[in-house]
Amino acid sequence: MQRKEFIRNAGLAAASVAFVPTSQLFARKADQKVKMGIIGVGQRGLNHLDLLLRRSDVELVSICDVDARTLDEAKGMIQKSGKKMPEIYTGDNYAWKRMLDKKQLDGIIIATPWEWHKDMILGSLESGIKYVGSEVMIGTSLEDHWEVVHATEKYKANVMMLENVCYRRDVMAVLNMVRQGLFGEMIHLQGGYQHDLREVKFNDGVNVYGHGVEFGEKGYSEAKWRTEHSVHRNGDLYPTHGVGPIAHYININRGNRFNSLCSFSSKARGLHNHIVKKGGESHPNAKVNFRLGDVVTTSINCVNGETVLLQHDTNLPRPYSLGFRVQGTEGLWMDVNKSLYIEGKTAKPHQWEDAKAWLDKYDHPLWQRWSKETQGAGHGGMDFFVIHALIESIKNSKATPMDVYDAATWSAITPLSEKSIDLGSQTVEFPDFTGGQWMYRKPVFSLTDAY
Ligand SMILES: NC(=O)c1ccc[n+]([C@@H]2O[C@H](COP(=O)([O-])OP(=O)(O)OC[C@H]3O[C@@H](n4cnc5c(N)ncnc54)[C@H](O)[C@@H]3O)[C@@H](O)[C@H]2O)c1
Numbered sequence: 001m002q003r004k005e006f007i008r009n010a011g012l013a014a015a016s017v018a019f020v021p022t023s024q025l026f027a028r029k030a031d032q033k034v035k036m037g038i039i040g041v042g043q044r045g046l047n048h049l050d051l052l053l054r055r056s057d058v059e060l061v062s063i064c065d066v067d068a069r070t071l072d073e074a075k076g077m078i079q080k081s082g083k084k085m086p087e088i089y090t091g092d093n094y095a096w097k098r099m100l101d102k103k104q105l106d107g108i109i110i111a112t113p114w115e116w117h118k119d120m121i122l123g124s125l126e127s128g129i130k131y132v133g134s135e136v137m138i139g140t141s142l143e144d145h146w147e148v149v150h151a152t153e154k155y156k157a158n159v160m161m162l163e164n165v166c167y168r169r170d171v172m173a174v175l176n177m178v179r180q181g182l183f184g185e186m187i188h189l190q191g192g193y194q195h196d197l198r199e200v201k202f203n204d205g206v207n208v209y210g211h212g213v214e215f216g217e218k219g220y221s222e223a224k225w226r227t228e229h230s231v232h233r234n235g236d237l238y239p240t241h242g243v244g245p246i247a248h249y250i251n252i253n254r255g256n257r258f259n260s261l262c263s264f265s266s267k268a269r270g271l272h273n274h275i276v277k278k279g280g281e282s283h284p285n286a287k288v289n290f291r292l293g294d295v296v297t298t299s300i301n302c303v304n305g306e307t308v309l310l311q312h313d314t315n316l317p318r319p320y321s322l323g324f325r326v327q328g329t330e331g332l333w334m335d336v337n338k339s340l341y342i343e344g345k346t347a348k349p350h351q352w353e354d355a356k357a358w359l360d361k362y363d364h365p366l367w368q369r370w371s372k373e374t375q376g377a378g379h380g381g382m383d384f385f386v387i388h389a390l391i392e393s394i395k396n397s398k399a400t401p402m403d404v405y406d407a408a409t410w411s412a413i414t415p416l417s418e419k420s421i422d423l424g425s426q427t428v429e430f431p432d433f434t435g436g437q438w439m440y441r442k443p444v445f446s447l448t449d450a451y
Contacts, residue, residue: 033059034394037086037105039096039120040112041065041074043208043221044135047378048109048162049074051387053081058391061104064089064096096120100127107131107394109162109387113225118144125155131400132159133390136240138407142415142431145408149433152404160390160400161407163244164378165322167385170355171245172364172446174326174333178249180362182342184330186250191242191324192311198274201227201314202285213279227271230292234265235418236312237292240410242322244402246308248445249326253405256304257438258430263417265293265425270315290315298417300430310413365449385451392451401445408433 036058038045042065052058060078063086065071071090078085089099100108100123108129110120118139124132138161139145152159165171177183203223204212215227229237250256268290275285294315300308311323324335331342339352346353366385367374373388374381393400412431420428432438 028395028397033057034391035059035061035104035106036109036391037062037064037099037107038109038111039064039099040110040116040135042067042070042111045109045111046070046073046077047383048111048387049077051377051384052109053077053083055387055391057395059084060086062087062089062099062102064099066090066093066095097123100124100129103128105129107133107390109133109135109390111135111162114229115140115225118148121148121159122151125151125157125159128155130155130157131390131394132157133162133386133400134159134407135162136238136411137414138404138411140415142412142419145412145415145433146431149404149408158393158400159404159407160386160393160402161240161244161410162386162390163240163402163410164382164386165241166244166248166402166445167366167382168245168380169363169367169382170335170359171324172367173359173362174324175245175248175446176362176364177333177358178326178328182330182345182362183326183328183332186306186326186328188307188309188327189246189249189325190309190311191246191322192236192309192313193238193241194311194313194318194321194323196316196318196320197222197226197314198270198317201230201271202274202278213275213283213285215285230271230290230315231288232291233418234268234291234293234296234421235263235414235416236296236298236310237414238312238314239298239310239413239417242310242324243308243410243413244406245324246326247406247410248443250302250304250306250308251443252302253409253434253438254441254443255438256302256306257432257434258308258409259301259303260427261298261300261413261416261420261430262425262427263296263298263420265297265421266295268293268315270294270317274315293421296417296421298413298420300413364446366446366451369449389451399444401451405434405437405441 041063052060089095108124114137117134121132121134138148199210200222202213202215203210203220205214205218205220208221215223271290296312298310321336326333333340338355340355374384377384389401416428
């Protein structure tokens, strides 16, 4: 489809969409820069820093981290960019509160360990910030998720999960195809996080990736904190990369909603075996008992009748794949074999067809318009779009295209799956964070080529 035609069609759809206005709409001057801050400039935060530094419409006002090494890296990047050095907050785990007390930010990015996200989101909202971009997961317990939803409503603010996979090029082309009805009515969807993280969960305390089997205080970057979640928790610990795109395909919280959920966990072997293989049986970590099952499988049903299957698989040797399957009454796409089948449209009955020509044909207008800007951005360019969406929402004083209800719904899969597994894989009810508004809300995500 031509860009113009897409914009016309999307415009018709958008005409029925009322963006939720933020109450404190402020008149921005066209040349006014968006004042941003970042809490957490570790591996992920540095990516966001890079994207903010590339933009001429952003002024980086302040950054905060507790780690001197990564702060040095951040300062080096800022100096190299030629931009003004932001205020730097560090020294203790609550330095971010001092940063928020300054009340000078239009928006904030949070890229810290999961267990900090809820407090940092709430602190940002309480300080008056109207746009919070949080890295994946907005809390750990179900109560955390409700607290974030209620605070966002109270302060009439925007909390956007920075879920970059929603913007992956093939994922967006398939969204375009779904919206144009090529797969028919949606029936079943699959996705997940299938990524061998053994060398992320363990390292030598110096390298980010591998070279040792340490974690916790002796680890560096994610080995310092993420591995503890595998020791103490059993559930789908990272659902959002899989479920985010799926939620857009079937309009979750916008005419549809998740109804109930059930999770199964396999036994846990991968992390222990990795420690023994790389560090020897006598390494103290060989005695650690990991609760997280190697493969956690979660089924969700939706009020409109679709089923969703998610898998969390991070402890075993395997190539990376998010395992998408998007299946409707007319056919399906699967990303593992990079192929699709559409009855009567693909060349041969009962045979897969290479998806490339289809994905090129239905390339999403966002990618057509912004692909130059995506060059050099993380994860094949898709990281550009999450930051772009956050900044453009601020500039336009509009609601973010993924909102707090999306964030809570996707992220709450973790505590719900833990609860289901604790109850012997019983089915648990899925909370409706929208308070019934899902019936009236309309799709807003990526309807145009703007952001
Ligand atoms: N969307 C993606 O593709 C993607 C990729 C990687 C990580 N992530 C997410 O990004 C987040 C951060 O992960 P990461 O890989 O950057 O981890 P990291 O450990 O490399 O970085 C986290 C940073 O937070 C800092 N920090 C910890 N406590 C703090 C505090 N109290 N105040 C200020 N700073 C504090 C740490 O010093 C560290 O520099 C996580 O939510 C992770 O899941 C997302």
